[in-house]
Amino acid sequence: MAGGEIWVLPAFGQGHLFPGIELCKLIASRGHKATLVVFSSLSSSIPSSFRDDPLTDVLVVPASPPRPGGEEFHQQMQQGMAQLTDFLEARSGSSTRPVCAVLDVLVIMGWAAEVFRKLGIRTVGFFTSGGCSAALDFAAWKASAVDIKPGETRLLPGLPEEMGLTVSDLKRRSQVVRLHKWGQQQGSRAGSDSGSGSGSGSSRPSGPGGPPRIGPSPPGEKPHWVDATEGSIALVINTCHDLEGPFLDYLANQVGKPVWGVGPLLPDQFWTSSGSLIRDQEIRPNKPSNVTEEDVIRWLDAKPRGSVIYVSFGSSVGLTVEEYDKLAKALEESTRPFIWAIQPGSGGSEEGYYPHGLEAKVRERALIITGWAPQLLILSHPSTGGFLSHCGWNSTIEALGRGVPFLAWPIRGDQFYNAKLVVHHLKVGYMVSDEDPVMVKEEEIGKGIDKLMSDEEVKERAVKVSGMFQGGFPASALADLDAFINFITQNRVD
Structure with missing residues (x-):
């Protein structure tokens, strides 16, 4: 292929896999081959339709990735590097050699970059989080x-x-700093602490031999991703200039290399279903749940327009049992109808948290979902009028694109800065607590819900922000995508 092949390596977890898939599809849409490289543990989550396009492919590394935070992390990381090196060396001959590898800065950039350096393949840092947090x-x-x-x-x-x-x-x-210190203790046998990555705040290694790092760097410290991406030739970020222009421009000025906003990296249906419901089951692998999409639609159809607040903290973070109890009490005392999505393992217990007795008290005013929730469907339904969210980046851009305002309750990592973007810059929501959302009071939750759901100006601003996406995938992101591909192909090293 004249333009050369581009490899994309997402970090571990579906919140990183799905943006990686969408980036590959975008690259392919511009006539270039894009290959997704994943460890075997993620391969089952790749939609079969992805393999149908002749310009997209999948390379599955037949190994499990290192588990950040585990006691044997250093040994696992060394094994992972060796396996990845052997696997890629066998597939990077002259006919299939990629012109570059796009590496997720969460985990991957800390050690996989070394693998590609040895292979003589240039790397690009990939942020699946947004520009504001970085x-x-x-x-x-x-x-x-x-x-x-x-x-x-x-x-x-x-x-x-x-x-x-x-x-x-x-x-x-403060909670992030405490987690950061815990990560250092858990990885103290692993060696130096040089840092790597950015993004959603999961545990992650700090580079070859380094201990796990959790969330962005503590205030005043050098961001973990700076050293990790030093050898990269550019950065691509899961956002666009329409949404985060000042932050992308700032990064480009500071890091001294091209920075492109090539997102939001959401499914095609998100951009083609303006004004209609998005059916998650047609896009993403279904997981166990106590409800079907039809159950959710029937429940929402019975509620007034803009009356429902959706409560979800994503799939990888959550509150403590005490905080869940406060939330349950606040939802009970509120008069607002709500959907509450509760993930398995929530509250720190294997069986997960469940607000026993709440459904009987609130009756038809509540739909409590345990397990998988069709979030895109819920956010695109006209009855949904607010989102109590941890402000993970995927959840944030999904709600922004559908004009749903926020009650922000960040828990870790980039969520704190995403919440600041939503509340202070875009002005489409409120913080659940103006003092410290890590120590939220029960009365603050109820007041926050009422404040958000009764504020028509915030709702109007949220709809206005969503307007920038109503014409489909942002033109500014396509322009940056083209600039990125042109830069890679015109400066290729054979």
């Missing part, structure tokens, strides 16, 4: 944001004034 992480380090005084707002040069940091912003990261 920019604020970098700017907080540059501004030495560790000594902010009460009442002070530490402006971040080069970024919008409303994104200045306050004492409460540092408090909101």
